[in-house]
Amino acid sequence: DAGVIQSPRHEVTEMGQEVTLRCKPISGHNSLFWYRQTMMRGLELLIYFNNNVPIDDSGMPEDRFSAKMPNASFSTLKIQPSEPRDSAVYFCASSSRQGSEKLFFGSGTQLSVL
Amino acid sequence: QQQVKQSPQSLIVQKGGIPIINCAYENTAFDYFPWYQQFPGKGPALLIAIRPDVSEKKEGRFTISFNKSAKQFSLHIMDSQPGDSATYFCAARSPEYGNKLVFGAGTILRVKS
Numbered sequence: 001d002a003g004v005i006q007s008p009r010h011e012v013t014e015m016g017q018e019v020t021l022r023c024k025p026i027s028g029h030n031s032l033f034w035y036r037q038t039m040m041r042g043l044e045l046l047i048y049f050n051n052n053v054p055i056d057d058s059g060m061p062e063d064r065f066s067a068k069m070p071n072a073s074f075s076t077l078k079i080q081p082s083e084p085r086d087s088a089v090y091f092c093a094s095s096s097r098q099g100s101e102k103l104f105f106g107s108g109t110q111l112s113v114l
Numbered sequence: 115q116q117q118v119k120q121s122p123q124s125l126i127v128q129k130g131g132i133p134i135i136n137c138a139y140e141n142t143a144f145d146y147f148p149w150y151q152q153f154p155g156k157g158p159a160l161l162i163a164i165r166p167d168v169s170e171k172k173e174g175r176f177t178i179s180f181n182k183s184a185k186q187f188s189l190h191i192m193d194s195q196p197g198d199s200a201t202y203f204c205a206a207r208s209p210e211y212g213n214k215l216v217f218g219a220g221t222i223l224r225v226k227s
Contacts, residue, residue, distance in 0.1 A: 004157070043158070043203065043217040056212050091157050101146055101207070103215065105157025 002026075004106035006092050012112045018080040021109045024073055025094030033103065034067055034077050035091040043091075049075065082113045118206050120218030127194055128226050135189045135221045137204035142185070144206040148215070149178065149189050152201045161202070162189070194225045 005024040013019055025032050033048040047057040049069045057067070064083070069075040079086055089110050093103040119138045127133045137147075148163035164171045164178040164187065171178045175192040191198055204218040 042219040045214055045216075048212075048214070056214065093157070101148065101163060102160050103158075105159065107155065107157050 004092055004094050004104050006090075006106035006109050008109060009107065010110045010112075012114065013082055014114050015083055016081045017113075018078065019082045019086075019111060019113070021077040021090050021092075021111070023075045023077070023092030023106060025075070025092070026104055027073070029094035029096050029104070030072065031095045032069060032075050033093040033095075034075070035093065035105075037089045037091060037108070038087075046077070079111075082111075084113045087111055087113050118204055118216050118218040120204050120221060122221060123219070124222040124224075126224045126226060129194065129196060131194050131225070133191050133194055133198075133223055133225070135202055135204070135223070136186065137188065137206075137218050138184075138186045139206050140185065141206070141208055143208050143210045145209055146207040147178070147180065147187050148205050148207075149176075150203045150205060150217075152203065152220075158203055191223075194223075196225045196227045199224045 004026055007022045031050050034046040036044045036046055044059055046059045047067045048055055052069045065079055067077045089108045091105050091108045093105040095103050121136050125133050146165055149161045150158035151161040152158040162173045162176045162178055164180050166182050169180050177190040178187060180187045201220045201222050203220045205215045207213055207215050
């Protein structure tokens with residue numbers, strides 16, 4: 001199994017630009033999570049989906065952030081417009097079922113907003 | 115209530131030493147306490163986990179000690195090796211919050227050879 005696949009690995013953009021991060025969960029997993037990691041705030045859960053439906057988006061920082069999961073094998077996290085304070089590592093994780101105890105994380109996308 | 119407080123922030127030990135990382139929580143509804151290990155450039159990976167009805171769990175060189183009354187749990191790494199150098203996160207899951215995992219701030223461990 002290839003694991004959770006995220007793209008791009010690195011993204012450098014200018015303030016005000018739109019950024020789209022992509023995630024392919026492990027095949028057969030039906031829960032998907034987006035986390036953000038920074039030195040100041042650690043690992044924060046932004047949103048999670050179960051069976052492609054957003055269950056809890058209370059961690060999404062503001063309206064500039066949006067996430068979609070159009071099918072079981074693909075999810076996107078979009079930031080529009082991006083700001084320097086959005087610079088962080090964004091992780092996608094999946095699990096085999098809602099409430100499952102084991103999360104499988106991707107390698108993350110390092111986002112730098114200049 | 116939703117927080118998990120982790121200490122220390124960083125830790126340096128000699129090879130063969132036993133680093134100990136501590137976590138504390140307030141929410142008694144937490145029902146599952148995993149530890150994740152993260153290497154540079156990688157995502158966190160589940161290392162070991164415990165439930166509150168057990169006081170200790172061992173997997174290889176890794177041991178979790180759990181004190182329910184004190185609302186604390188800790189990770190011990192026996193015979194630590196340079197390859198154990200990584201960032202370690204404790205976490206807790208609350209069924210009252212949709213089974214979301216709440217992570218501690220992380221501990222950067224360096225094992226000197």
